[in-house]
Amino acid sequence: MAGDHHLTEDEEFAALRHEMVEDQLRARGIEDEAILAAFRKVPRHEFVDPGRRMEAYADRALPLAEGQTISQPFVVARMAELARLRPGDRVLEVGAGSGYAAAIFAEIAAEVTTVEIRPALAERAREALDRLGYDNVTVVAGDADELPADARFDAVIAAAAAPRIPASLERRLTDGGRMVLPVGTRFSQYLWTVERRGDEFVRRRHEPVAFVPLI
Secondary structure, eight states: OTTOOOOOHHHHHHHHHHHHIIIIIGGGTOOOHHHHHHHHHSOGGGSSOGGGGGGTTSSSOEEOGGGOEEOOHHHHHHHHHHHTOOTTOEEEEEOOTTSHHHHHHHHHSSEEEEEESSHHHHHHHHHHHHHTTOTTEEEEESOGGGSOTTOOEEEEEESSBBSSOOHHHHTTEEEEEEEEEEEEOSSOEEEEEEEEETTEEEEEEEEEEOOOBOO
């Protein structure tokens, strides 16, 4: 009957993504159109537990297996913004979790390597990314120290809080490379950025956040 149109599930999720971008990201100051376009495109509901698909676009973190979480969309967007991702960038993500953030970064950058120390989470992230066609993402089960010693990245983004900025990750940056990570204890953390300029590192503290600890 005319006018009796019901949204398909795909249309419903697309509408929720559009709402998320406008209400959670743009309204809170995220202005980079490449970042906003990535969030409109990547199906976050494909990265959460099946029973939480309808919560996927809510303005909060959601639980994953093994005590981990899929980060709040705004936090992922803010970290991408602080990393100043560009189309030709090679990105290292520390803490793949569900794989969702890697998919966001892969929409903007040239290639993403994401490491996950928990093998079951790494496998689940790999399956989701493969299923969705992200052939510019490599999921590594392990930590960043297991990458080739000479591997360098234009951006490093860590999704878990370290007690201090790891020098081992700073050394992964190309000249001009940027790193974004939470630093602090379980009870007090801030986002920090590091920019490499030759042999110098420029470090800046930003807003408070709450992440699981880096192990």
